[in-house]
Amino acid sequence: MVSFGRKSAVAEATPEELEVAPAAPVEVSTTNGLGVFPRANLIPDQIAAEAKVRTAKVVLGVAAGACVLLVGGLYLMATNQVNGAQDQLDAAHAQSALLASQAAKYADVPRVRADLASAQAQQAAALAGEVRWSTVLKNLGLTIPPGVSLVSLNGTVAADASSAATPGAGGSTSVLGNPGIGSLQYVGEAQDDAHVASFLESVSKNTGVIDPFATQSTASSSQGSTGPAFVNFTATATINSKALSHRYDAKGN
Numbered sequence: 233m234v235s236f237g238r239k240s241a242v243a244e245a246t247p248e249e250l251e252v253a254p255a256a257p258v259e260v261s262t263t264n265g266l267g268v269f270p271r272a273n274l275i276p277d278q279i280a281a282e283a284k285v286r287t288a289k290v291v292l293g294v295a296a297g298a299c300v301l302l303v304g305g306l307y308l309m310a311t312n313q314v315n316g317a318q319d320q321l322d323a324a325h326a327q328s329a330l331l332a333s334q335a336a337k338y339a340d341v342p343r344v345r346a347d348l349a350s351a352q353a354q355q356a357a358a359l360a361g362e363v364r365w366s367t368v369l370k371n372l373g374l375t376i377p378p379g380v381s382l383v384s385l386n387g388t389v390a391a392d393a394s395s396a397a398t399p400g401a402g403g404s405t406s407v408l409g410n411p412g413i414g415s416l417q418y419v420g421e422a423q424d425d426a427h428v429a430s431f432l433e434s435v436s437k438n439t440g441v442i443d444p445f446a447t448q449s450t451a452s453s454s455q456g457s458t459g460p461a462f463v464n465f466t467a468t469a470t471i472n473s474k475a476l477s478h479r480y481d482a483k484g485n
Contacts, residue, residue: 355480356480356481358480359479359480360476360480360481361389361390361391361413361476362476362477362479362480363387363389363413363414363440363471363475363476363477364475364477365387367477368387368416368438368440368441368475369385371438371439372385372435372438375434375435375437375438376431376434377427377430377431377434379422379423379424379427379430380420380421380422380423380427380428380430380431381420381421381422382418382419382420383419383420383421384418384419385416385417385418385419386416386417387414387415387416387417387471388414388415389413389414389471390404390413390414404470404471405470406442406443406469406470407443407445407470408443410442410443410470410472411472412442412470412471412472413471413472413473413475413476414470414471414475415468415469415470415471416435416441416444416468416469416470416471417466417467417468418431418435418444418465418466418467418468418469419464419465419466420464420465420467421462421463421464421465422462422463422465423462423463424461424462424463425449425463427463428446428449428463428465428467431467432444432445432446432467435467435469436469439474439475440471440472440473440474440475440476441469441470441471441472441475442469442470442471442472443469443470444467444468444469445467445468445469446465446466446467447466447467447468448464448465448466449463449464449465450463450464450465451463451464452464
């Protein structure tokens with residue numbers, strides 16, 4: 233028995249009354265094997281709420297600033313794009329004005345081209361039936377056989393030789409019925425009839441000359457009855473479209 237009391241009184245307590253309630257267990261967390269003391273939150277709820285409000289305000293302010301920066305950046309980008317498009321439009325307008333001023337310099341070009349085309353058409357119509365007589369004479373000089381000489385040569389071509397070459401178009405016709413655009417008349421001398429025949433054969437080899445034939449052949453003598461005999465002859469041939477030069481044909485013909 234244990235006695236408690238003051239000077240004037242003494243109280244007695246039984247052993248059952250002296251039993252102490254067991255202590256509540258205390259959880260102790262360890263970190264890396266070391267004990268950590270428990271922490272107590274001594275901040276009042278009102279102050280904690282105010283801190284949360286301030287934090288929320290800061291977050292909202294930062295978000296609002298970010299939005300402002302984003303909108304500003306987008307605005308600057310749009311402004312730059314608009315300015316670039318305007319610059320391109322101004323450049324296009326300047327180029328268009330320059331081209332318009334240059335086009336005014338060439339306003340007469342369509343008229344000049346039309347006049348040129350008309351002149352070319354008239355030239356083609358007038359010279360479509362051109363025969364290059366120099367070529368005809370050159371070919372004749374290269375093919376005429378020895379023992380034959382020409383006294384004269386006369387050539388004629390239809391006025392519209394380009395269309396006269398078509399059968400039934402009013403052009404000339406050879407002795408064999410072939411269409412032509414003109415004719416050649418030969419007057420010459422030959423040693424004999426065989427040389428006349430050789431001459432006619434050589435004429436038929438010339439391009440553009442067809443169906444030659446002798447129209448007259450007369451024996452004669454250069455020095456009366458005692459001189460060497462020779463033959464005076466006349467011949468004709470037909471000129472066909474192959475003799476045309478085609479130098480002035482219109483394009484596409």
